[in-house]
Amino acid sequence: MIKGKNIIIVGERDGVPGPAIAACVMAAGGNIVFMTTECFV
Amino acid sequence: MAVVVKDCSYVLIHIPSFVRYGSKPFRDIYLNSIPNEQLLAKIYQHTRSYDEAAGYPPNQVFIGNLHPDELNNIKQPWYENPVSPPERKGLFGEILPEDEFYAWIKIADDFDLVWLTPEFTDKIREITLKRPFLVNEDIQKLGTGVSPDKIMSKIEDGSALPLYFGGLIIGSLRRDHDADDSLKAHVLMENLLAKASGAFAMYHLFRRSGITSDKIDFILNCSEEAVGDRYNRGGGSLSKAIGEMCHCVNASGHDIKAFCAAPIHAIIDAASLVSAGVFERVVVVGGGCLAKIGMKYTGHLKHNMPILEDVLGGFAFLIEKDDGLSPVIRLDCVGKHAIGAASSQQEIMTSLVLKPLNKIDAKMLDIDKYATEMHNPEVTLPAGSGNTPLTNYKIMASLAVLQKEIDKGQMNTFVKEKGMPGFSPTQGHIPAAVPFLGHAIEAMKRGEIRNTMFVAKGSLxxxxxxxLSDGMSFLLEKNHSNRQ
Amino acid sequence: MDLESQAQIKKIADDLGKDSVMVILGASDIEGAEIAAETLTVGDPSFAGPLAGVSLRLPVYHILEPDLKSEIPDDVYEQQVGIVSMIVDTEEVANKFKAIRAQFDG
Incomplete structure (x- = not known):
């Protein structure tokens, strides 16, 4: 599912932040095209 | 040298007329060049009266009349189960009504930015004369007011924003430069409200602690506003401005910037300055953040509930050398989220909780209470923004499981006993763990708890x-000196 | 959802085509995550941002879904996500997001 796909990451500060998802995506062979971390507070 | 938190103060200021000037409502109302009157009407329909805001249980917790854990016994929604009668005064401070706050705003204004009508000026002068804190020399700064015609022409030519009370225009706040975005009316309004509310918190601190303003050596303001001009945006300081307003003639200061975690940074910095003997008495102060007023109003309208983000928060802490009585800031137990650390929750909490505890050979269960970002969930949940304190406590509990200090089945007990419900207005730095500091001091005095760890994150x-993200933490501990 | 992010995601979807793109969310509040998912599939429910009335219909997943987890090396997942998966019902997340994808998938 992830491998070879262009991945858009929308992480959250109090959940899983963008860079943490990015580390997973890279390890699974995905291509990150956008990454952000939202902060709702 | 050991350092203590000698005293604290907490204030709230009810500002329903300024909900329209919060960043999110302001953008939505003025999306097109003319204001969206329909949206404005809807917003006004959902604002609270002073009594409703003052009786709101989380607000009573903030000023010290209720312990945070007592919110567990009040049925939600809390806005439908107010404290009756609503108490204006609290153990740590008070909830100020909007008309009185206008006097503080005007007195905070050293550049004639704020014009109030003569009628309104008379009204607030009369109220202010009956109240503590502001002396005649301050009250003279209210002046005699400016004619409504002059005010309206300033508003109509676009150089000033209207100021409202009870739905009527009672004044204006002007920009101070035609081409400097750092000095436009909306920015100056944010800065002035932070200054005025910070000063109000500091006056309460002096009254509670019995200390006179001339005894303060240094001030660290951790409010969110970036005071400055176009050549040095954010380069200015509210510390000295607030100190000046509170007549701290022997103090200097500077601002601490660390997004929402700034109060923790500031307290650690203040404690370090005292510990090193650089200054004897340092005040950490935070004024309210106008930009975050009404931030989640769309969620509140959607759920047909009052717009709860209608109060500015403010606090002040007095940091001194050990007096043998007050709770001690353990400078050997400070946590930081290092640049090389990953941004995962596990890494953040390990950095902010486990690592500092390891330094003093303590376990997570040795800590009686954890204070994290105390955002009121009743504000955040309707907007789909989650329950920040609960999530943080659950992550701490998971960390305790991973440390084999508790079983998975004990996580809920850990959350309930070591944590507490969120109760703070959602203004970034205001909820940053420190709303519990006053309660912690009182609980340590009563012998109910031995210590509290204060943990806050910042969205760098x-x-x-x-x-990168950010975060810092420190441990506050009951004073073990013999002078108790 | 942040309006600037909406604008950037819209541009990426327009440039690359929705078939090669996949969104992964990390919100701890599942209701909040559902709002974000809705925004990226049928449009911004608050009608405020660049995605108001725009049906991107992007496939949206949550990092806590077991199906995604199975594609990520265990040690990496444990380190980056592990502690959050301990506090959220991941099966529930999977069911909700499957439903969202089924409902909105054009």
Whole structure:
């Protein structure tokens, strides 16, 4: 599912932040095209 | 040298007329060049009266009349189960009504930015004369007011924003430069409200602690506003401005910037300055953040509930050398989220909780209470923004499981006993763990708890200069000196 | 959802085509995550941002879904996500997101 796909990451500060998802995506062979971390507070 | 938190103060200021000037409502109302009157009407329909805001249980917790854990016994929604009668005064401070706050705003204004009508000026002068804190020399700064015609022409030519009370225009706040975005009316309004509310918190601190303003050596303001001009945006300081307003003639100061975690940074910095003997008495102060007023109003309207983000928060802490009585800031137990650390929750909490505890050979269960970002969930949940304190406590509990200090089945007990419900207005730095500091001091005095760890995170990445997040923590401990 | 992010995601979807793109969310509040998912599939429910009335219909996943987890090396997942997966019902997340994808998938 992830491998070879262009991945858009929308992480959250109090959940899983963008860079943490990015580390997973890279390890699974995905291509990150956008990454952000939202902060709702 | 050991350092203590000698005293604290907490204030709230009810500002329903300024909900329209919060960043999110302001953008939505003025999306097109003419204001969206329909949206404005809807917003006004959902604002609270002073009594409703003052009786709101989380607000009573903030000023010290209720313990945070007591919110567990009040049925939600809390806005339908107010404290009756609503108490204006609290153990740590008070909830100020909007008309009185206008006097503080005007007195905070050293550049004639704020014009109030003569009628309104008379009204607030009369009220202010009956109240403590502001002396005649301050009250003279209210002046005699400016004619409504002059005010309206300033508003109509676009150089000033209207100021409202009870739905009527009672004044204006003007920009101070035609081409400097750092000095436009809306920015100056944010800065002035932070200054005025910070000063109000500091006056309460002096009254509670019995200390006179001339005894303060240094001030660290941790409010969220970036005071400055176009050549040095954010380069200015509210510390000295607030200190000046509170007649701290022997103090200097500077601002601490660390997004929402700034109060923790500031307290650690203050404690370090005292410990090193650089200054004897340092005040950490935070004024309210107008930009975050009404931030989640769309969620509140959607759920047909009052717009709860209608109060500015403020606090002040007095940091001194050990007096043998007050709770001690353990400078050997400070946590930081290092640049090289990853941004996962596990890494953040390990950095902020486990690592500092390891330094003093303590376990997570040795800590009686954890204070994290105390955002009121009743504000955040309707907007789909989660329950920040609960999530943080659950993550701490998971960390305790991973440390084999508790079983998975004990996580809920850990959350309930070591944590507490969120009760703070959602203004970034205001909820940053420190709303519990006053309660912690009182609970330590009563012998109910031995210590509290204060943990706050900051979203450094919002400034677009780094993907890093931030956070700091410190341990507050009952004073073990024999002088107790 | 942040309006600037909406604008950037829209541009990426327009440039690359939705078939090669996949969104992964990390919100701890599942209701909040559902709002974000809705925004990226049928459009911004608050009608405020660049995605108001725009049906991107992007496939949206949550990092806590077991199906995604199975594609990520265990040690990496444990380190980056592990502690959050301990506090959220991941099966529930999977069911909700499957439903969202089924409902909105055009």
């Amino acid at each position: 990445f919002l400034g677009r200069m780094s993907q």
